[in-house]
Amino acid sequence: MAGSVNPARSEWDVIVVGGAPPGETISLYSSQAGLSVALVEQDRVGGECLYWACMPSKALLLPVQARNLAVDLPGMRQLVNGRRVDADAVMARRDEITYHHDDKQSVDVMLSNGVDVLRGRGRLAAPRTVEVSDNGRTREITARAAVVLAPGTDSAMPPIAGLADAKPWRSRDVTNVHEVPRRVVVIGGGIVACEAATWLRGLGVEELTLVFPGERLMAMKEPFAGDLVREAFEADGIVVRTGTPVTAVARERVDDRGIGRRHGGPVTVTVGEGEQIVADEVLVATGRVPNSREIGLDTVDVATTSRGFVEVDDHMTVPGTDWLYVLGDLNGRALLTHMGKYHARIAGEVIAARAAGRPLDDRPYNPYTDLADRDGAPQVVFCDPEVASVGLTEAEARDRGIAVEMVERDFAGIDGARLAREHYVGRAKLVLDRAGDTLVGATFVGPGVSELLHAATVAVIGRVPVGALRHAVASFPTISEIWLYLLEELRAARSAA
Ligand SMILES: Cc1cc2nc3c(=O)[nH]c(=O)nc-3n(C[C@H](O)[C@H](O)[C@H](O)COP(=O)(O)OP(=O)(O)OC[C@H]3O[C@@H](n4cnc5c(N)ncnc54)[C@H](O)[C@@H]3O)c2cc1C
Ligand SMILES: NC(=O)c1ccc[n+]([C@@H]2O[C@H](COP(=O)([O-])OP(=O)(O)OC[C@H]3O[C@@H](n4cnc5c(N)ncnc54)[C@H](O)[C@@H]3O)[C@@H](O)[C@H]2O)c1
Secondary structure, three states, X not given: OOOOEOOOOOEEEEEEEOOOHHHHHHHHHHHHOXXXXXXXXXXXXXXXHHHOOHHHHHHHHHHHHHHHHHHOOOOOHHXXXXXXXXXXXXXHHHHXXXXXXXXXXXXXXXHHOOEEEEEOEEEEEEOOEEEEEEOOEEEEEEEEXXXXXXXXXXXXXXXOEOOHXXXXXXXXXXXXXXXXXXXXXXXXXXXXXXXXXXXXXXXXXXXXXXXXXXXXXXXXXXXXXXXXXXXXXXXXXXXXXXXXXXXXXXXXXXXXXXXXXXXXXXXXXEEOOOEEEEEOEEEEOOOEEEOOXXXXXXXXXXXXXXXXXXXXXXXXXXXXXXXXXXXHHHHOOOOOHHHXXXXXXXXXXXXXXXXXOOOOOOOOOXXXXXXXXXXXXXXXXXXXXXXXXXXXXXXXXXXXXXXEEEXXXXXXXXXXXXXXXXXXXXXXXXXXXXXXXXXXXXXXXXXXXXXHHHHHHHHHHOOOEHHHHOOOOOOOXXXXXXHHHHHHHHXXXXXXX
16 A cells, blocks of 8 residues: 555554655565554655765765776876866756755655655654654654654764854755855865865865864774875875864854855864964864754653764664664764665564564574674775775774784786776775684775675675685676785785794
8 A cells, every 4th residue: 555645643553753765764674564654754755865965975976086087097088188077067967866855756665665754853752652743733643563763963063163153064065065165174084074075176176175183084994095095185186184173263254055055255264273274165074963862862761872872782772672763873883874774674674573473583694683783884985096994994803802814905916907097096905803714804995996895795794714705706807806916915924924
């Protein structure tokens, strides 16, 4: 049976609050299990990911990567002739990819799968009870089996003097950029900062500076990742100021003309010992704040962590309850869409089993238990070079007390890399657990390495022995042959030891 929008009923089996991909996935899973589902969304079904985060950012990045590839390939370089991307055409395609912020297609998928969509803001009011407010009207609905929270995060605003008053750009502005400023200062050196710097420069920003107090870009990755990205940024004219706190931001004329448009006149960013950088726009990319404050957790006696996340067990259930589930960014396990969807598939199986009175089993690789977060979530950062990683870094593996063995090399001498670009720069590292002789982490940095990652993810999650990996032959001449070279180096190191 098809679902409907805002139906006049008050009870469902499952109520989901937040309609990004994790919320959509759990809705579909529950509906397919024969449960009635209401998806409560205050804005657009599709969420931050579809309209403001993953999808628009990648729509801006892929043409920039393609242009950079062309510039490094004789025969193509002459066609590009020094030009950057056509910013207007790239932004227009970005708008196509985000369906011009119309959620009709996402809503239709829900309705055609029997999910009811409730437009409004959801808030827990009591166990199994959600209050939905829309345009001044409030109604209470109840769930027989489960309430699932997936309200996501918002961009953080650090307490830097004058920053909030200067109305800086936030992640939504930079992904939905409509006016490309000439000069930009990015506060932050993490994932959003690195991806945004890549597309801003690609779209034509002339003076671009990243400023942050840490030592390295993307400090949570293997150190060579941030180093190689920094080298590429600097070669492209981007200034990277590490170890530099921002102490104040000032903007005389604030005139916020909307998302992705200039928010006023020039901005003065004071860094370090008082040095001033003047820009046309400042972007804050200093992390995320969970949307946990106004969703009624207090009404059901659930506390958040000091950073505002809601802890769940490996069945995505809030401890002490058998009806409250938290998915996506809000549980703080891995702030990634694919991990949020994975959480949703786990919770979907758990809710269906509990509703049918079936026990959850504890067999290896059972569908009810989060395994991937413990072993390390995969992630691709789509700057140029790309950074693709899964599992543990060497530092994380050592912290866990694993007896580690490493092998690391660049892509030099690999024919696939030599073919891919005239000047292919990249590096890869495997982190192995000596005891089990299995892979526990892998990091690849280089153009096009995103497609290498899933093989590593399969090896880490499947605990594939190194001896078996040697029989997984990479095709010639692809950059996947990095696996062969890494394993040969490992063999040589072991025989020399
Ligand atoms: C710039 C940027 C780029 C990114 N790129 C990637 C990427 O390439 N790959 C990747 O895996 N991850 C990426 N991420 C991370 C990814 O966007 C998040 O991990 C993902 O969106 C989290 O999904 P979520 O369901 O937790 O919440 P969100 O996507 O934040 O969605 C939450 C939804 O809940 C709704 N909502 C909130 N409160 C309520 C309420 N009280 N009632 C009703 N509805 C409510 C919101 O309107 C929204 O629709 C990126 C993030 C950013 C900022
Ligand atoms: N391709 C992807 O998978 C992708 C893309 C974008 C975002 N994301 C997700 O979104 C999340 C948020 O990304 P993010 O970049 O906002 O956070 P982040 O945690 O990756 O980086 C935050 C950065 O801000 C810096 N910082 C913190 N406080 C600061 C201050 N006061 N002044 C200056 N710098 C400061 C930190 O040193 C760090 O460099 C990430 O967890 C990531 O997983 C994923």
